Amino acid sequence: MAAKKACHSFSKTFIEEVQKWGCMKQTGVSLRYMMEFGSKPTDRNLLISAQFLHKELPIRIARRAIELETLPYGLSHKPAVLKVRDWYLDSFRDLRSFPEIKDVNDEREFTQMIKAIKVRHNNVVPMMALGVQQLKKGMDPKIVYEDLDEIHQFLDRFYMSRIGIRMLIGQHVELHNPNPPPHCVGYIHTKMSPVEVAQNASEDARSICLREYGSAPEINIYGDPNFTFPYVPTHLHLMVFELVKNSLRAVQERFMDSDKVAPPIRIIVAEGIEDVTIKVSDEGGGIPRSGLPKIFTYLYSTARNPLDEYSDLGTADAVTMAGYGYGLPISRLYARYFGGDLQMISMEGYGECSSPHFDCLNT
Template sequence: MATKKACERFIEEVHKYGDMKQTGVSLRYMLEFGSVPSDRNMIIAAQFLHKELPIRIARRAVELDSLPFGLSNKPAVLKVRDWYLDSFRDLRSFPEIKDINDEKEFTQMIKMIKVRHNNVVPAMALGVQQLKKSLDPKLDYEDFDEVHQFLDRFYMSRIGIRMLIGQHVEVHDPNPPPNRIGYIHTKLSPTQVAKDASEDARYVCLREYGSAPEINIYGDPSFTFAYMPTHLHMMVFELVKNSLRAVQERYMDSDKVAPPIRIVVADGEEDVTIKVSDEGGGIPRSGLPKIFTYLYSTADNPINERLDDGAGADVVTMAGYGYGLPISRLYARYFGGDLQIISMEGYGTDAYLHLSRLGDSQEPLP
């Protein structure tokens, strides 16, 4: 009887926290706070996370329970919900943080939480796939508007939670690499990141198709700004991978040489913009609204049904969940940027990745 009561009390607490107001932070705040990792600052940061993380995690747990089309009951989604409830329980049962020893223990605990949530994206992708299998195939992707809006909120929130935990954990590194404050590189060269991401994408293309188009990059390698290298690499990699695939498939059986992909890095007052242009035949206008949805992929779906063993967390395939573009756009928007795709059917596609360089924009809290 007591366990049933305890269970009800726990769910009540989750709902109570799910209704609380979230507090956003900016890139600049993360930089300023992390640049002086004194004991006092670390304790203040841990106290903030101790209060903030349960609110963010509870919100998602509540939402995971009330999804349309029965998505909440799909086995993969139930698993994700349980991860969120376990993390909420861990955070709420951690005592108040009073000194640096408490802070160190708390940091170890949130590190574990971050690992627990490693497979959330493939698990949710699997849940959506389980949903698609059970529904009428004639349903149009527009009918799933509610699902798309939920997934946008859910993944944006996940980016924020991982950013806050990751930044706090990384700031503890006793020997940080030069110009690094936690996750943030204070002198990041977008041209260099574009070069590295392009090489990685070309390698995947070569592995998949046996050949890959050339990539030409235009930008000043010595120009730098403060940004997250992992986020930027992931976004550029995704855009270049899509372009390589489009060009490769268009010219595979042709005797013409595949035209190169062009990457331009522009340094503006407000934004750093990276443009990825290809001549891969473009996307029909009717298809453009679909490219930022989660239920649409032109490629075969390689989602792994085994989610317990950490498999699938970082496996990169040439075309995956159909999630690359919508999630890249969320990463761009997280720090005040955006991602736009402009296409000419019969010719090619231009992707514009805008990155806000002011660092003042607050997290967009869903």
């Protein structure tokens, strides 16, 4: 029923336009360029930025809308995925309906419109996770999920593209801030302290652990708080938050019924000539070697899936300790977005070490 309704919502001409724009070449934008361009957010620069986004965003959004139509194993027809596809088509229509941007007033109206698009897409990740969950419910339980390469590759592309779209929109919108925080150029902090971000992310993760379990292991952070480098604090916060949340859950569940005091989570921030590495290690028992290939897939989680608890699609954005099955793979995409990576080492019976690192020369 949902598929039939969606088909009537968009004309053939409109779908053909989506196909046309989806075939166009998108333009990459580096962190360094965004930092240099945004350092002087004059009316002229904001106008140039808006004109670029007016052409660039429809290309990126059209590509994802097209791909959402052609997913394997019937994933395209799941209600949650159809909902996400309609969000992308609605956003494409809004962008293409907006007239040519010629002056400051046009630019301001355009900025308000793309802000609304960003809000519309806030729940894309949990909604796609719900779509994958709907797919899993109808699949043979004997299927080895990490063998479903087409779905994993699509979700990697899809979520990486989403990071890029939200970064472009968020950066442009934030450049309008009349009172930006010190050393900030839009979303980018030119002197970000990874130790400070790690502390904030750890406190957030620990508060969730306390809420769920009533107690939480300690977290020890080692590194120079005065060391800084240019990066996007919200991206780093998300990565550290996810890694620490996983470690807290593993340690808490391992020592919950033990007389021993739960050992602390350790975070080490290491600065190198080319890389910055943040190591999160725990003594939560580790993952069996057979489980390691699964941890970066979107169809696997060692925790009970909280999506099972909700029948309403709108409640899929609830924050829980674990279970959606996308925390680690999406954290790795955030690390890779600006040239870094995230690696996981596990010692079964002892614990895990997860290390995102960031390329200082690729900013």
